[in-house]
Amino acid sequence: MLLSFYQQEFIEAGCDEAGRGCLAGPVFAAAVILPPTFHHELLTDSKQLNAAQRYALRTVIETEAVAFAVAMVDNHEIDRINILNASFLAMHKALDMLTVRPGYILVDGNRFKKYANVPHSCIIKGDGKYFSIAAASVLAKTYRDDFMHNIAGQYPHYDWLNNKGYPTVKHRTAVIEHGFSPFHRKTFRVTDPQLEILFEDEL
Structure with a gap:
């Protein structure tokens, strides 16, 4: 309680x-x-x-x-x-x-x-x-x-409507394929999309 x-x-x-x-x-x-x-x-x-x-x-x-x-x-x-x-x-x-x-x-x-x-x-x-x-x-x-x-509609390939910016497989794959948007944190490391999703529980 x-x-x-x-x-x-x-x-x-x-x-x-x-x-x-x-x-x-x-x-x-x-x-x-x-x-x-x-x-x-x-x-x-x-x-x-x-x-x-x-x-x-x-x-x-x-x-x-x-x-x-x-x-x-x-x-x-x-x-x-x-x-x-x-x-x-x-x-x-x-x-x-x-x-x-x-x-x-x-x-x-x-x-x-x-x-x-x-x-x-x-x-x-x-x-x-x-x-x-x-x-x-x-x-x-x-x-x-x-x-x-x-802002999701401006950059639909990142799937922000669903992942809210967290490093899901789809989001990381999109960053690798399309690069960073103006809203990405460039000091954050984008790991291999096949690795475990660490923050999925925060979506």
Whole structure:
């Protein structure tokens, strides 16, 4: 069962990102502040939900959140500063955009770059433990999917409508055959399409 909060002393924001393992497109991050009493039976790690569930939950989150924000860092910046730093930057941008300043930050994963003077905790698999992080994972994932859907028609051979930029066999084969698009991360290695698909569970 997911918990509504990690601590009760400060206003708490959950942060998560989507798109770290992709070959193409931006990395998105979201920051969400939920009411301490928030509860939803369906909300969990976005990777455990189907698309219809994620979009339904996005409406719930955006309606009930005390504050939320979504930010992105594009593929060019990812190539310049690397994906880890780009993920931190996207989270910081989302936190900057919140209309309510948090007193504490919960981050999914095991690493984070300190944001201003706000204390934080990194929670491994936190999107399956705390509602605020799960909510951030849903927003980051759905906003990133929207972005990839919007550009997919310009480059149909990469199959972004289905793989969202992750390194599926079809996507990697298309990169080998057609080269990079303007949205590809050129510092990411495109492995042999016959190798195991590492990120298929994130689609």
